Every structure is written in structure tokens, then in C-alpha cells.
Amino acid sequence: MPWNVSLPPPEWYPHGDRRIEAIVREVLDLDEVATDTETTGLNIVADFPLYWSLAWGERRVCMPATTIPYFRESFADPTKRWIFANAKYDTHMFANVGIDTAGELMCTQVMHSLLYEEESHELKYMEKQLLGWQTRSFKDLFAPKKGETIGERLQRAEREGELDKLIEYATCDAYCTGKIKGILKHQLENEPTFSLYPEQFPNLWHLFFKVEMPFTKVLWKCERQGVKVDCEYLKKIQGPIEEEIKKLERKLNRLAGRLINPQSNPQLREYFYGDLKIKPRTYTKGGKKGVREPSIDGKMLEWVAEQPDNPDAKAAAEVLLRLRDLMKTNGTYIVGMQKRLDQHQRIHTRFNQDVARTGRLSSANPNMQNVKTVEEDEWQVRGAFIADEGKDLIVGDYEQLEMRLLACAAAEPAMIDIFLSNRDIHMGNAALIFGPSYEKKHGWRMSYEDIVEAKSIDKKVKAGKLPDSEMTELVRLCLVARLRAKTIGFGLNYGMKENKLARSLDCTKQEAKDLIDLYLKTLPAVQQFYDSAIEECKATGYSFTLLGRRRFHPEIFSSRLTERWGAERKAVNNNIQGTAADVVKLAMIRCDRERLDLRFGTHMELQVHDELMFENPKETTREAIAVIQDIMEHPLPTNLAVPLTVSIGSGPSWINAK
DNA sequence: CTTCGATGCGCG
DNA sequence: AAAGCGCGCATCGAAG
Numbered sequence: 079m080p081w082n083v084s085l086p087p088p089e090w091y092p093h094g095d096r097r098i099e100a101i102v103r104e105v106l107d108l109d110e111v112a113t114d115t116e117t118t119g120l121n122i123v124a125d126f127p128l129y130w131s132l133a134w135g136e137r138r139v140c141m142p143a144t145t146i147p148y149f150r151e152s153f154a155d156p157t158k159r160w161i162f163a164n165a166k167y168d169t170h171m172f173a174n175v176g177i178d179t180a181g182e183l184m185c186t187q188v189m190h191s192l193l194y195e196e197e198s199h200e201l202k203y204m205e206k207q208l209l210g211w212q213t214r215s216f217k218d219l220f221a222p223k224k225g226e227t228i229g230e231r232l233q234r235a236e237r238e239g240e241l242d243k244l245i246e247y248a249t250c251d252a253y254c255t256g257k258i259k260g261i262l263k264h265q266l267e268n269e270p271t272f273s274l275y276p277e278q279f280p281n282l283w284h285l286f287f288k289v290e291m292p293f294t295k296v297l298w299k300c301e302r303q304g305v306k307v308d309c310e311y312l313k314k315i316q317g318p319i320e321e322e323i324k325k326l327e328r329k330l331n332r333l334a335g336r337l338i339n340p341q342s343n344p345q346l347r348e349y350f351y352g353d354l355k356i357k358p359r360t361y362t363k364g365g366k367k368g369v370r371e372p373s374i375d376g377k378m379l380e381w382v383a384e385q386p387d388n389p390d391a392k393a394a395a396e397v398l399l400r401l402r403d404l405m406k407t408n409g410t411y412i413v414g415m416q417k418r419l420d421q422h423q424r425i426h427t428r429f430n431q432d433v434a435r436t437g438r439l440s441s442a443n444p445n446m447q448n449v450k451t452v453e454e455d456e457w458q459v460r461g462a463f464i465a466d467e468g469k470d471l472i473v474g475d476y477e478q479l480e481m482r483l484l485a486c487a488a489a490e491p492a493m494i495d496i497f498l499s500n501r502d503i504h505m506g507n508a509a510l511i512f513g514p515s516y517e518k519k520h521g522w523r524m525s526y527e528d529i530v531e532a533k534s535i536d537k538k539v540k541a542g543k544l545p546d547s548e549m550t551e552l553v554r555l556c557l558v559a560r561l562r563a564k565t566i567g568f569g570l571n572y573g574m575k576e577n578k579l580a581r582s583l584d585c586t587k588q589e590a591k592d593l594i595d596l597y598l599k600t601l602p603a604v605q606q607f608y609d610s611a612i613e614e615c616k617a618t619g620y621s622f623t624l625l626g627r628r629r630f631h632p633e634i635f636s637s638r639l640t641e642r643w644g645a646e647r648k649a650v651n652n653n654i655q656g657t658a659a660d661v662v663k664l665a666m667i668r669c670d671r672e673r674l675d676l677r678f679g680t681h682m683e684l685q686v687h688d689e690l691m692f693e694n695p696k697e698t699t700r701e702a703i704a705v706i707q708d709i710m711e712h713p714l715p716t717n718l719a720v721p722l723t724v725s726i727g728s729g730p731s732w733i734n735a736k
Numbered sequence: 737c738t739t740c741g742a743t744g745c746g747c748g
Numbered sequence: 749a750a751a752g753c754g755c756g757c758a759t760c761g762a763a764g
Binding site: 224343362363364365366367369371373374375376402403406410438445446447448449450451454479480655658686687688689 | 737741742743744745746747748
């Protein structure tokens with residue numbers, strides 16, 4: 079703390095102190111109180127608080143965590159507002175000593191992220207940025223000995239006469255959190271939004287107060303609930319996977335004639351580009367130092383695996399591709415997942431509300447948002463996420479959420495029409511875009527129905543229900559058309575240019591450019607939407623979502639083309655991705671408000687961007703599904719130009735709940 | 737000894 | 749010369 083800052087003196091009340099009774103009464107009368115915990119660690123279900131601090135007015139108070147239950151009445155008050163630097167985490171800690179927080183959770187990290195999305199949202203950073211105070215970090219003040227846990231370090235602090243230091247540190251955090259909240263509230267109130275709903279969200283404070291703040295609690299419940307894991311299943315597949323890994327490692331070493339660590343890219347580079355004399359075709363991005371190395375990624379290995387004239391390289395590439403797949407599955411999911419289970423074999427991911435610049439969630443410890451899909455995963459890891467006994471999993475998926483929102487934002491009549499008539503957007507787009515040109519080229523105008531038919535033939539041929547001869551040239555043309563429309567559609571939302579499109583469609587740059595031109599000429603409102611998003615960004619410096627969440631793009635005027643293009647891409651994408659995030663967020667808040675838990679025994683477990691997962695007692699699954707679907711399909715204050723549709727189903731595991 | 741950048745790869 | 753958005757994790761290996 080700098081010399082010129084005067085904080086109120088810290089107050090310490092040991093367990094059993096008579097004066098605590100007065101504190102309890104005082105806190106009970108407060109509308110808002112800032113709180114911070116000092117805990118045994120960072121695990122949201124296993125760790126617990128050792129000390130806690132409260133701050134209000136010019137008071138800052140520290141007590142042992144054993145006093146938390148004395149404040150039960152305050153915690154039970156649904157109207158009280160608790161201010162935290164990291165609300166979800168601290169309330170987990172309270173829950174871990176048996177105290178649920180009924181009040182509202184105000185999180186300064188989340189508040190900060192709405193204003194300064196590119197900056198750190200840590201308390202220490204905000205203290206410096208907003209208060210101008212440089213406080214010392216926990217690790218600095220309480221450096222742990224080797225192998226010592228945070229909890230052990232804290233207990234040693236008290237034993238070794240460092241209690242004053244601890245009290246000063248702990249109360250300072252709570253006090254600063256309260257002050258920072260005041261500053262951030264003021265700043266949020268002074269930032270108008272460009273929301274579609276200006277009455278509900280005139281400025282960022284409303285966005286925080288009406289959406290993000292209740293959302294924090296929804297996420298807390300998801301994290302708390304966790305997902306049941308079928309441990310037996312994981313163990314069952316672990317054996318064969320590890321066997322195969324060993325076998326493949328031996329094979330790789332045999333091929334190389336020496337020991338190679340398949341997880342060391344430098345070693346692999348030496349082997350493939352040195353020993354095996356593969357000619358580099360692509361290079362890595364090059365980090366800070368800008369050193370671009372020959373790539374050793376999946377694309378490159380797949381290419382090598384198709385070179386018959388270099389049989390050793392071919393074999394090694396095939397082995398390595400397989401090894402990478404197996405090692406990731408085993409390390410991250412089979413072994414990694416089991417380490418994270420609680421005593422009820424449930425996994426508790428953490429949903430981060432303030433990481434993604436677009437307002438999306440991120441998931442960590444473990445990341446439940448990048449588990450392989452059923453189609454891609456021979457080990458069916460998703461099958462290991464199950465419903466508890468007597469329960470179902472319910473999974474609801476938005477269908478083409480981002481494309482629907484694009485159609486609405488752009489007010490593109492052709493796309494809106496496709497959605498209103500409940501057709502597949504990529505098939506519809508393909509027919510619109512390529513139909514006329516195919517007529518010129520092939521004398522046959524490809525229709526929407528042709529593509530539907532082609533897709534169905536393709537499916538049946540792949541399933542062996544129809545002979546290969548059914549895959550006529552026209553069928554192939556239809557499939558290519560759909561794939562192209564899909565790739566371009568998604569690609570443009572990400573700001574893809576002809577260069578990259580040519581590579582992903584395997585065509586020339588000129589062809590790719592013509593395809594993009596044709597696409598945007600056919601859907602002119604989409605082109606206009608992209609243009610106006612960039613214009614808006616140039617006029618304001620920001621891009622905005624439907625509810626008014628914003629993102630700053632200072633590079634929009636950069637003289638460096640790559641930088642400017644980057645800002646343009648992000649501005650366009652933030653409109654779409656961020657609005658989709660808004661929609662799902664509102665749906666989750668409504669699911670919570672509708673008290674599905676009380677009505678059906680429903681508990682929300684996961685969000686995977688456009689997908690929600692619930693655990694539900696079997697007896698009420700049917701009713702719950704109907705209500706959830708209705709909520710998810712009508713998340714906004716008003717209806718949009720196209721309906722948001724949700725496919726929803728239930729089952730015993732993540733695989734068969736769709 | 738820990739930390740951090742780089743790489744590769746999974747999801748929407 | 750290159751130019752696709754948004755994330756997290758495991759791992760290696762260099763740097764502090």
C-alpha cells in the first residue's frame with residue numbers, strides 16, 4: 079500500500095469473541111456487503127474457507143471461517159447483495175462449509191469484463207487500475223515452502239505470528255472489492271448501449287444487473303450440480319487404449335531406429351524433415367520470435383500418409399496420427415477425468431463468465447465444451463457422462479442459431495423465407511446460389527428438393543442400403559453445392575477470404591473469389607449486414623450484440639492491412655457469436671426463474687454454446703422437456719423475424735439424450 | 737525450481 | 749508473405 083493512502087484500521091474477531099454478535103446484527107441490516115475468503119485451495123468442491131473478511135462503509139473485518147454459520151440469517155436473506163471479486167468461487171467455499179447464499183451475487187470480475195474485455199479482471203489488477211493502489215500479492219506475502227498447500231501456509235501464518243499481516247491482507251481485499259464495485263457501477267451507468275431493447279438496457283449497468291448478475295448464480299448452480307460420470311465405462315476402455323498406445327510407440331521407435339517422444343514436436347520435426355527428408359509444405363504460425371517451423375500437424379501427417387513412395391514416412395505418419403488421438407483421449411478424458419471426480423463420481427466443471435470477448439462462456443477444469451462429438455469419437459467418451467439413478471439427461475440444441483440470427487440481423491428475405499418454411503439453410507442457400515448457374519452449365523436447374531433427395535441417397539449409400547451406382551453425377555453436384563454453401567456461409571461469418579476458402583474447398587483462388595461474390599450477390603442483405611457492422615465499428619470503435627454487450631476494436635483504423643482486416647473480422651463475428659451467446663444466456667436465466675427444480679426436479683448441468691443439458695427425474699421428463707423447449711425457443715422479449723427452433727430429447731447418457 | 741510461450745487439437 | 753471467430757488442455761522445452 080502506498081504511503082499516501084489511508085485505509086480504515088482492520089478489525090479482527092477470533093472465534094468466540096463476544097463482539098461478533100454485534101457484527102452479526104450489523105451485517106443483517108446491510109443491503110450490500112463486500113466479502114472475500116481465504117481458503118485451502120482452488121478446488122470448488124473440495125476446498126473450504128479458513129478466514130473470511132467483510133467490508134461495508136469504512137469498516138473492514140476479518141474472522142475465522144468458523145464464524146460463518148453465525149451469519150446464517152444474512153446468508154438466507156434473498157434480498158441481500160453480496161459483493162465479491164470472484165462471486166462463484168467464494169460462494170462455493172461458503173457452500174463447502176454448509177452455507178448457501180440466497181442473496182444476489184455481484185461479481186466485480188464480471189462487471190469489469192463488460193467494460194475492459196481485453197484486460198485482466200483480477201482483483202490485484204483492478205486495485206491498481208481503478209484505485210491506483212499497488213497491493214502485494216498473496217504469493218508475495220505468504221510464499222509457500224516447497225510442497226506446502228495454501229491451507230498449510232495460512233495455518234502456519236497464524237502459528238508463526240503473521241496474523242496481523244494476514245488480517246491486513248484479507249480485509250484489504252474485501253475493502254477494495256467494495257470500493258471497486260462502486261467505481262465500476264458508476265462507469266457501467268455511464269456507458270450507453272446500442273441494444274435492440276433500449277428501454278430494458280439503456281446502459282451497461284442494466285446489462286450487468288438484469289442479465290450477468292442473475293446469470294452468475296445460474297452458473298453457480300450448474301457448477302454445483304456437476305455431471306455424473308460412468309467410471310466403470312472409463313476404466314473399461316482405458317486398458318485397450320493404453321495397450322495400443324504402447325504398441326504404437328514401439329512401432330514408431332522401430333521405424334525411426336531410435337527412441338522418439340511422440341509428444342515432442344522438435345523430435346518429430348527432426349525425424350520427418352531430417353531423417354525422412356520430407357519437404358516442408360506448410361509452416362507453423364511463428365510466435366513472438368516469429369520463428370516459423372515446418373508443421374507437424376494432422377494435415378501434414380495426412381499428406382505424408384498418402385505418399386506411397388516413402389513407405390517409412392507413410393507408416394510413421396499413420397502411427398503418429400493414431401497415437402496423438404489415443405494419447406489425447408486417454409490423458410485428457412480417461413485418466414484426467416477420473417482425477418477430478420468428487421465422492422459421488424460427479425464432475426464439476428467451471429463456467430467462466432468473463433473470459434470470452436464475445437460474451438460466450440468458457441468451461442475449464444475440465445473443459446466440457448470440447449469433448450469429442452459422437453460421430454468423431456470411436457471411444458464414445460460422451461457416453462461416460464450419464465444421468466444419476468432414476469434420472470434422465472435432457473439435451474436441448476438450438477438448430478442453426480447463428481445462421482438464424484444472421485438472417486434476422488441482416489433481414490435477408492431469402493434466408494428468412496428458408497427458415498420460415500422450415501428448410502435446411504445450407505440446402506436452401508445452395509439452391510438459391512448455384513441453381514441458376516448450374517442451369518447454364520448443365521442445362522438442369524438444381525432445386526432445393528434435388529438437394530434433399532441427394533442427401534438422402536448419400537446417407538443410404540453410406541449405410542449400404544443403396545448401391546454405389548445411385549451416386550450419380552447430379553447427386554454429387556448437389557452434395558458439393560450444399561457443402562460449398564455451408565462452408566462459405568460459416569466462413570463469411572468468420573471473415574474468411576478467398577485464400578483460405580480455396581484451401582478448404584480445394585479449388586483455385588479465383589474460383590473461391592467467384593463463389594464468395596456469387597454468394598453475397600445472391601444474398602445482398604447479408605453483404606449489407608457485414609458492411610454495416612464494419613461501418614458501425616468505424617463510427618463508434620465498437621461492435622455490439624443484440625442486448626448491447628460491446629467489444630472494442632481499436633485496430634479498425636490501423637494502417638496495417640492484416641490488423642485492420644482482423645478487426646473487421648472480429649467486429650462482424652462479435653455481432654453474430656455474441657448475440658447467440660446473449661440468446662442462450664437469457665434462456666438459461668429463464669430456465670432458472672421458472673423454477674424447474676421445484677416443479678420437475680430439474681437441474682441444469684451444462685451449456686455447450688448452443689446446447690443445454692439437464693438432469694431430470696424420469697417421472698417428469700416429458701413435462702420438463704416441453705417446458706424447457708418452450709423457454710429455449712422464446713428467450714427474447716420480442717420474437718424475431720424467424721423462429722428459434724430447438725431439438726430436444728432425453729436418455730441415460732449424453733450420447734442418447736438427443 | 738517454477739513459469740510461460742509454442743504447438744497441436746478438440747468443441748461450437 | 750499472409751490474412752477464419754471464440755475458447756481450454758496436455759505437453760515440451762526454454763527462460764527466469
